[in-house]
Amino acid sequence: MESIILIAVAALGGVGFVAAVILFFVAKKFKVYEDPVIDIVEEALPAANCGGCGFPGCRAFAEATVNSAKENKNIDGLNCPVGGNDVMQEVGKILGLEVEASAPLIAVVRCNGTPTNHPAKVKFEGATSCTFAHALHGGEGGCQYSCLGLGECVEACDFDAIHMNPETGLPVVNNKCTACNACVIACPRDIIELRKKGPKDRRIFVSCVNAEKGAPAKKNCQTACIGCSKCEKVCKFDAITITSFLAYIDFDNCTLCRKCVEECPTNAIWEVNFKPRKPKVDRPASVVEKGAEKVVSKEKPIPLEISVDKDQPKKENKENNNKENKE
Amino acid sequence: MGILKTFALGGVHPKENKLSANAAIEVLDPPKQAFIPLGQNLGAPSKPVVARGEEVKTGQLLAEASGFISTPIHSPVSGKVFKIDNILNASGYKQLGIIINVEGDEWMEDIDRSEDIVTNIDYSSEEIIDKIKKAGLVGMGGATFPTYVKLMPPPGTKAEYLIINGVECEPYLTSDHRMMLEKGREIVVGTQLLMKALKVDKAIIGIENNKPDAISHLTELVKNAEGISVQALKVQYPQGGEKQLIKATVNREVPSGKLPISVGCVVQNVGTAFAVYEAVQKNKPLFERVVTVTGKDVKKPSNFLVRIGTPVQQLIDAAEGLPESTAKIINGGPMMGKAISSTEVPIVKGSSGILIMKEEEAHRKTESACIRCSKCTYVCPMGLEPFLLSRVSRVGKFDIAEKEMIMDCIECGSCQYTCPANIPLLDYLRLGKNKTGAIIRSRGKTA
Numbered sequence: 001m002e003s004i005i006l007i008a009v010a011a012l013g014g015v016g017f018v019a020a021v022i023l024f025f026v027a028k029k030f031k032v033y034e035d036p037v038i039d040i041v042e043e044a045l046p047a048a049n050c051g052g053c054g055f056p057g058c059r060a061f062a063e064a065t066v067n068s069a070k071e072n073k074n075i076d077g078l079n080c081p082v083g084g085n086d087v088m089q090e091v092g093k094i095l096g097l098e099v100e101a102s103a104p105l106i107a108v109v110r111c112n113g114t115p116t117n118h119p120a121k122v123k124f125e126g127a128t129s130c131t132f133a134h135a136l137h138g139g140e141g142g143c144q145y146s147c148l149g150l151g152e153c154v155e156a157c158d159f160d161a162i163h164m165n166p167e168t169g170l171p172v173v174n175n176k177c178t179a180c181n182a183c184v185i186a187c188p189r190d191i192i193e194l195r196k197k198g199p200k201d202r203r204i205f206v207s208c209v210n211a212e213k214g215a216p217a218k219k220n221c222q223t224a225c226i227g228c229s230k231c232e233k234v235c236k237f238d239a240i241t242i243t244s245f246l247a248y249i250d251f252d253n254c255t256l257c258r259k260c261v262e263e264c265p266t267n268a269i270w271e272v273n274f275k276p277r278k279p280k281v282d283r284p285a286s287v288v289e290k291g292a293e294k295v296v297s298k299e300k301p302i303p304l305e306i307s308v309d310k311d312q313p314k315k316e317n318k319e320n321n322n323k324e325n326k327e
Numbered sequence: 328m329g330i331l332k333t334f335a336l337g338g339v340h341p342k343e344n345k346l347s348a349n350a351a352i353e354v355l356d357p358p359k360q361a362f363i364p365l366g367q368n369l370g371a372p373s374k375p376v377v378a379r380g381e382e383v384k385t386g387q388l389l390a391e392a393s394g395f396i397s398t399p400i401h402s403p404v405s406g407k408v409f410k411i412d413n414i415l416n417a418s419g420y421k422q423l424g425i426i427i428n429v430e431g432d433e434w435m436e437d438i439d440r441s442e443d444i445v446t447n448i449d450y451s452s453e454e455i456i457d458k459i460k461k462a463g464l465v466g467m468g469g470a471t472f473p474t475y476v477k478l479m480p481p482p483g484t485k486a487e488y489l490i491i492n493g494v495e496c497e498p499y500l501t502s503d504h505r506m507m508l509e510k511g512r513e514i515v516v517g518t519q520l521l522m523k524a525l526k527v528d529k530a531i532i533g534i535e536n537n538k539p540d541a542i543s544h545l546t547e548l549v550k551n552a553e554g555i556s557v558q559a560l561k562v563q564y565p566q567g568g569e570k571q572l573i574k575a576t577v578n579r580e581v582p583s584g585k586l587p588i589s590v591g592c593v594v595q596n597v598g599t600a601f602a603v604y605e606a607v608q609k610n611k612p613l614f615e616r617v618v619t620v621t622g623k624d625v626k627k628p629s630n631f632l633v634r635i636g637t638p639v640q641q642l643i644d645a646a647e648g649l650p651e652s653t654a655k656i657i658n659g660g661p662m663m664g665k666a667i668s669s670t671e672v673p674i675v676k677g678s679s680g681i682l683i684m685k686e687e688e689a690h691r692k693t694e695s696a697c698i699r700c701s702k703c704t705y706v707c708p709m710g711l712e713p714f715l716l717s718r719v720s721r722v723g724k725f726d727i728a729e730k731e732m733i734m735d736c737i738e739c740g741s742c743q744y745t746c747p748a749n750i751p752l753l754d755y756l757r758l759g760k761n762k763t764g765a766i767i768r769s770r771g772k773t774a
Contacts, residue, residue: 121668121669122419122666122668125690125691126691126751126754127721127751127754127755127758129721129754129755129758131758131761131762132754132755132757132758132761135757135758135761136418136665136757137418137419137420137665137666137668138415138418138419138420138421138668139419142419142668142669144419144420144421212413212421216413216421
């Protein structure tokens with residue numbers, strides 16, 4: 001009986017020893033060298049694995065930065081949008097490189113097709129998917145560039161940064177946004193754009209992507225960009241360009257002077273998080289919500305001196321805004 | 328008559344509701360203003376060759392083909408080109424098109440407008456195909472695939488059978504039915520022309536058994552025509568699908584991802600056969616078609632011969648107006664058609680019917696959870712698992728969708744029709760197909 005136990009122990013021990021010797025040499029022979037710096041860089045990254053940097057996960061981004069630092073002695077063009085400047089500075093410190101500070105970005109929804117501005121003419125009953133609705137029809141209100149309001153961007157967001165506003169039917173981005181680009185890719189109509197956050201979160205943008213001529217655009221939506229090029233003329237900094245009847249503000253040139261906002265006849269240009277204008281300008285400024293987090297306002301008041309057509313929906317809109325201001 | 332043939336897998340039998348089956352084809356006057364979209368075929372849109380202000384005659388070339396899978400467009404009316412601008416299409420998108428202000432109705436001189444039926448075929452195969460190409464013919468069943476492309480089998484394949492699709496399996500629609508009854512002789516000549524073009528000696532006209540008058544009429548007509556036979560088929564949706572019709576008539580199965588030509592078959596619609604007759608024998612390009620206007624509350628369900636570019640509103644007016652109970656207007660049949668957002672949209676080469684639905688039948692029922700009853704799998708004519716495919720499309724697992732052959736879906740809607748839980752299966756299948764197709768295409772680009 002005892003001998004059986006001894007034989008078993010000896011046999012297993014022998015096999016184990018031989019295997020260990022083989023594995024030792026195999027491991028030596030096939031060793032893959034991995035820079036230990038990659039691990040350190042990965043530690044510094046936010047581990048969100050969102051893919052916003054363009055690499056499949058944080059590990060791949062860490063590898064790319066280390067390789068780039070080795071080969072090119074810089075990490076230009078590589079940016080972790082989630083970690084932002086702080087993380088990139090830290091990565092730079094680890095790699096012994098100086099990293100230029102990049103301005104933080106935020107997702108911006110460029111559509112103002114609320115039920116009042118862009119009333120629905122038909123009703124869509126079907127799958128709650130923007131991609132599907134986009135392939136099927138032009139939109140409930142007739143604007144084929146408008147937000148479909150089915151929330152594919154909300155589903156795409158990993159950071160709880162974008163939500164549908166049930167009143168306006170449009171998505172609202174909050175300050176949790178890390179500019180990971182997921183919603184931009186998800187939107188089948190290219191409405192969402194990453195723009196610079198701007199100083200004190202102040203930014204100006206054209207809240208419309210309608211590339212139609214003025215008349216058909218305005219027919220469907222009161223606040224559509226009609227391509228009148230008034231803003232282009234008033235801008236002293238060459239920040240505004242008009243292509244196919246649609247204005248676009250280049251955020252590198254924009255100095256946030258707000259002249260274009262005043263000039264726009266359809267209120268397609270939005271200012272966000274600015275202080276209210278001084279009373280000599282007889283128009284209410286955009287909504288600033290003060291609280292734990294600043295929420296990008298979705299409703300912009302219609303200026304009083306607009307004389308194009310003072311019909312019912314516009315008045316309603318004004319009332320709504322006043323209500324919101326009071327709240 | 329014995330057991331009627333049909334396709335092997337699945338299928339449903341929705342209520343036929345062929346309200347306009349006894350309404351003879353009426354010729355509708357040209358519209359006051361014709362809206363002609365430039366993308367009327369599957370493939371590349373056509374390129375305009377007329378300029379603003381130019382006088383055009385009926386049948387004159389308006390736009391030429393801009394690629395291999397593309398067709399020319401001819402003027403359906405005579406008048407002055409008002410402008411070339413964006414016009415609304417059936418899905419609510421704006422699309423480049425030609426708008427013509429109609430003045431009189433002057434046809435091109437070379438179009439034979441007599442009623443005589445020309446039965447002599449004195450053209451060679453190439454001449455026939457060339458005439459079809461120049462006349463801008465597309466599949467009239469709704470898919471609008473350029474007809475001439477189908478008539479030129481790729482190298483290595485040879486057509487054996489020509490199958491003429493007179494199935495019209497969509498409920499409500501009767502345009503093909505009326506065509507077979509009233510234009511039977513032309514359709515037979517058109518079939519002979521197609522046979523000559525394809526160099527085949529066998530043609531089968533497949534007709535569902537709910538159109539006995541059309542079956543007996545065409546059987547009578549093909550008696551003297553060599554090689555053409557009429558095949559009565561069991562009523563089953565979607566028998567009008569190419570692959571289903573091939574299975575039903577010649578009992579061959581088209582492999583996944585292949586075209587019907589791989590099993591030696593070419594399928595053409597009866598409407599196309601008629602258009603072929605007119606294009607080859609009468610020199611008349613495709614600029615008018617038969618459209619059914621129907622619906623339970625429509626006062627006068629009818630079949631109209633209308634010019635391409637006529638706004639839908641004019642057809643509805645001719646059917647004695649929009650009923651008050653209208654909740655939805657569908658371009659096409661109830662199974663595969665899409666709702667239109669405006670009655671301003673024009674009739675195009677692929678429009679087969681306008682269905683007006685009333686409030687009670689227009690809306691979807693509330694969706695509930697899938698109970699795994701497998702009805703959708705049972706009815707799927709392609710042998711797919713719609714419940715699985717719609718689920719994986721919904722959660723974005725397009726790799727599984729691809730593996731489960733989502734690209735074989737013919738979007739017939741049988742699954743959604745039969746689902747007891749009212750799940751919008753087809754919506755998600757279409758979404759999955761759309762996205763999976765994009766993934767496959769992008770893979771082809773990078774590889």
